[in-house]
Amino acid sequence: MNLYMYIWFGYMHFKSITIKDIAKALGLSISTVSKALRNSYEISEETKKMVGDYAHSHNYRPNPLAQGLRKGTSKTIGVVVAVFDDNFFSKVIDGIESSSNEHGYSVIFTQSRESYDKEKQNVQTLADRSLDGLLISLSSGTKDLSYLKELSNIGLPIVLFDRISEEINTHKVVCNNYKGGYEATEHLIKNGCKNIAHITSNITLSYSKEREDGYLNALKYYSFPIEESNIIYCNQEDDIYDQANNAIDKLLNKKNPPDAIFCGSDVLSTTVFRILKKKNIRIPEEIAIVGFSNSASAEAYDPSFTTVEQPTFEMGQKATELLIQLMEAKRKPLKYDTIVLDPVLHVRKSSQKLEIV
Secondary structure, three states, rough: OHHHHHHHHHHHOOOOOHHHOOOOHOOOHHHHHHHHHOOOOOHHHHHHHHHHHHHHHOOOOHHHHHHHHHHHHOOEEEEEOOOOHHHHHHHHHHHEEEEEEHHOOOOOOOOOOOOOHHHHHHHHHHOOOOOOOEOOOOOOOOOOOHOOOOOOOOHOOOOEEOOOOOOOOEEEEEHHHHHHHHHHHHHHOHHHHHHEEEEEEEOOOHHHHHHHHHHHHHHHOOOOOOHHHHHHHHHHHHHHHHHHHHHHHHHOOOOOOOOOEEOOOHHHHHHHHHHHHHOOOOOOOOOEEEEEEEOOHHHOOOOOOOOOOHHHHHHHHHHHHHHHHHHHOOOOOOOOOOOEEEEEOOHHHOOOOOOOO
């Protein structure tokens, strides 16, 4: 077992206390405890000994992130995304690298694979490296953000992108998911579709709810009935192919099966398209399809795939620029911004039930 593994094992199995805990126990201020632990000349030897003895006997472990923040910058940005092998995230990563390199920052990329535990572990590992800031797109399994709040409270600049939460008060960069969902559904309606289904990701993901709202409001605007059985959620933490396949089987076995499907995520879009082809469903004659996808090969699909494309490269650039502003600022901003970037609907053959004159 190497030193790093040994230290990490210790973190996993021995609950350590914080500076705040020591201050509360000894009736001192957090600032006094912090200075005592750093052997500051401002603190008496008696107080230093009292703090040191208590810290040692109660398994206090210095926070590497806090130490790094005191020492200065490391010129390093940590990034957490769901997966690397995804059209959306790969292009976001390109934007992050472009902007960070331009400003002289190195980047460490990690993937959560849609797991909260993996996400939390990755963030802690990055924090142990004394990085200057963190860019994160939350996993589909993330519901408890206390660990991110703690890091933010001790001074780590954090910017959320794509999958965000209002629980963290910081800059955020997102796509206008509502607009994308509305325009995709409206396009299917105007192209003669009468019964439009929606296959989407976990509703707990911020973008899923927004895209679904766009879908629902487009149906309402055009006086289409809303059928709950036409909306199917797929948990991205599990096997996405099996779930998408089951979703399509449910829709096809309905008494009134849909003649169109709007897919609410990148991975679901390409997966549903492949499954329809495998089942010999004629696209768009039997089922028209529109998906959220940033695949460069959408035009090469047979038929070519109508997609809502997100400004992924720009999202990565903008999120990085906002993070660098936070890292290099001398004080916290008076307010935080949420940047909303517009998607683009690329109309191709997969959704064209009507002839375009």
